Amino acid sequence: MQELASKYDILKVIGHGGFSAVFKARSKEDPEHVVALKQLDFVLTSETAKEYTDFKNEVEILKQLDHPNIVKIYGEYILDNKPSLEMEFVDGETLETLLQRDGYFSIEDTMDVIAQMASALSYCHHYYVSGNMPQRKGTDSVIINRNAIIHNDINPKNIIRTKNEDGLYRYVLIDFGLSFVDPAAVRHSKKEDGMAEYKAPEKWRGALVDTPSDIYSLGVVIYELLTGAVPFPVKDYKQTNEMAALEEKHKAAPVPDLCDARMDAFREKTSEPAEDCDIPAWLALLVQTCLEKEPAKRFKTGRELAQFFYNGLDGKIEITEKEAPGSVIDIDPTIAEKKGASLEVQSNILTEAQQFFIEKDYSTIGRRNDLPGAETADFSIRTSDRFISKNHCQIIRRADAEGGYTYFLQDKMPSKNGTFFNTDKNTIRLSATTEAALKEGDYFWVGNTKLIFHQS
Numbered sequence: 001m002q003e004l005a006s007k008y009d010i011l012k013v014i015g016h017g018g019f020s021a022v023f024k025a026r027s028k029e030d031p032e033h034v035v036a037l038k039q040l041d042f043v044l045t046s047e048t049a050k051e052y053t054d055f056k057n058e059v060e061i062l063k064q065l066d067h068p069n070i071v072k073i074y075g076e077y078i079l080d081n082k083p084s085l086e087m088e089f090v091d092g093e094t095l096e097t098l099l100q101r102d103g104y105f106s107i108e109d110t111m112d113v114i115a116q117m118a119s120a121l122s123y124c125h126h127y128y129v130s131g132n133m134p135q136r137k138g139t140d141s142v143i144i145n146r147n148a149i150i151h152n153d154i155n156p157k158n159i160i161r162t163k164n165e166d167g168l169y170r171y172v173l174i175d176f177g178l179s180f181v182d183p184a185a186v187r188h189s190k191k192e193d194g195m196a197e198y199k200a201p202e203k204w205r206g207a208l209v210d211t212p213s214d215i216y217s218l219g220v221v222i223y224e225l226l227t228g229a230v231p232f233p234v235k236d237y238k239q240t241n242e243m244a245a246l247e248e249k250h251k252a253a254p255v256p257d258l259c260d261a262r263m264d265a266f267r268e269k270t271s272e273p274a275e276d277c278d279i280p281a282w283l284a285l286l287v288q289t290c291l292e293k294e295p296a297k298r299f300k301t302g303r304e305l306a307q308f309f310y311n312g313l314d315g316k317i318e319i320t321e322k323e324a325p326g327s328v329i330d331i332d333p334t335i336a337e338k339k340g341a342s343l344e345v346q347s348n349i350l351t352e353a354q355q356f357f358i359e360k361d362y363s364t365i366g367r368r369n370d371l372p373g374a375e376t377a378d379f380s381i382r383t384s385d386r387f388i389s390k391n392h393c394q395i396i397r398r399a400d401a402e403g404g405y406t407y408f409l410q411d412k413m414p415s416k417n418g419t420f421f422n423t424d425k426n427t428i429r430l431s432a433t434t435e436a437a438l439k440e441g442d443y444f445w446v447g448n449t450k451l452i453f454h455q456s
């Protein structure tokens with residue numbers, strides 16, 4: 001037991017919440033040693049209380065962690081009869097502050113956060129904890145499970161952005177959900193409610209918390225970075241009906257469309273119409289996978305998340321086909337009577353199977369947009385594939401000498417993501433001026449969607 005004032009000079013009060021105060025402090029022994037000091041608002045009556053010994057054991061483990069994206073824990077003391085953590089002082093702003101200021105993040109900045117947080121979680125989810133450490137059960141706060149370390153409290157308040165000497169941003173995960181900070185007595189308190197929007201379905205269900213619970217919470221943070229709002233927001237934590245609704249949503253409701261939410265945020269911020277959603281399909285799939293209700297369907301650890309992320313960046317994520325290639329759903333009841341050239345859309349998880357008959361000299365092709373007043377292509381494809389523009393390419397029909405027609409494919413203007421003719425997607429794109437003559441069986445890619453041309 002020591003006096004805080006005998007060990008440190010307080011330079012600044014960084015924050016004072018319901019559970020703790022955080023100070024920027026300088027060690028009296030070593031003035032070079034500037035730290036963040038977190039002092040829990042809990043007066044210890046005994047140094048041998050089980051909660052406190054568990055806390056001490058957990059801090060012992062956290063002290064061993066050494067990763068640039070995880071706050072370095074230096075030690076644990078009892079100062080002024082209160083448990084206190086001495087740690088690296090991270091000079092920067094939390095994601096919460098940045099979101100409040102900027103609304104939402106660019107794709108590049110979001111990817112930077114994902115890469116760094118996936119790395120941090122990969123490290124602690126695969127950290128081998130040896131020895132006889134506390135293994136917890138149920139929904140209780142838990143940082144150690146099956147020899148993995150779980151953060152257990154990922155939210156935008158607990159990620160600080162700082163700048164390295166090289167000018168690059170470093171994101172640092174702080175505030176592991178230590179057992180002592182969340183004893184039964186303070187559950188359902190402000191702290192618990194504050195993280196409810198980030199809380200994984202299995203936590204609501206009272207099931208075992210494990211590494212995928214961190215993945216879910218990080219998924220909520222990524223969703224918020226991309227759209228400026230969590231998928232299931234709460235206005236008033238004190239309203240039990242709101243909390244019950246929130247629980248139901250986390251457990252069962254579909255996640256609101258990420259791209260729609262981003263475009264709403266864009267419109268709100270700029271008062272301009274959002275042209276196209278800029279979230280790559282693989283990134284949308286990454287967020288969707290993080291936010292799966294069943295932990296087994298999520299990335300299991302930070303490492304799996306990182307692997308998917310880098311595969312996505314390298315263009316290696318194939319959007320898998322939902323149905324056998326070539327299956328066509330006829331939605332137009334008159335379709336059987338129609339004749340002439342047509343386009344067949346092959347279904348995949350983003351796009352429905354569809355068929356379109358070419359009945360005009362110029363038929364534009366693009367992504368369907370149901371927003372009022374939105375420009376509609378002649379063939380507006382039902383898809384959530386954001387790599388397809390609303391006005392992507394067109395088919396030109398020209399009368400030939402025999403009284404029939406020949407057909408040509410042309411990219412539009414050029415389109416943002418290109419049209420790829422008789423080739424693998426994302427290989428050789430059509431130039432805007434090329435008119436590619438079409439014959440039966442020719443195919444082309446718009447985004448992740450394959451269209452096949454049929455002469456009759």
Ligand SMILES: Nc1ncnc2c1ncn2[C@@H]1O[C@H](COP(=O)(O)OP(=O)(O)OP(=O)(O)O)[C@@H](O)[C@H]1O
Nearest residue numbers: 014015017018019020022036087088089090174175
């Ligand atoms: N190592 C650190 N370096 C710099 N600032 C920190 C550090 N740890 C915490 N802070 C900042 O101190 C403030 C208070 O932190 P604390 O973790 O107590 O916040 P909280 O989440 O509101 O509290 P609680 O622990 O009750 O959840 C926050 O602004 C946080 O960003």
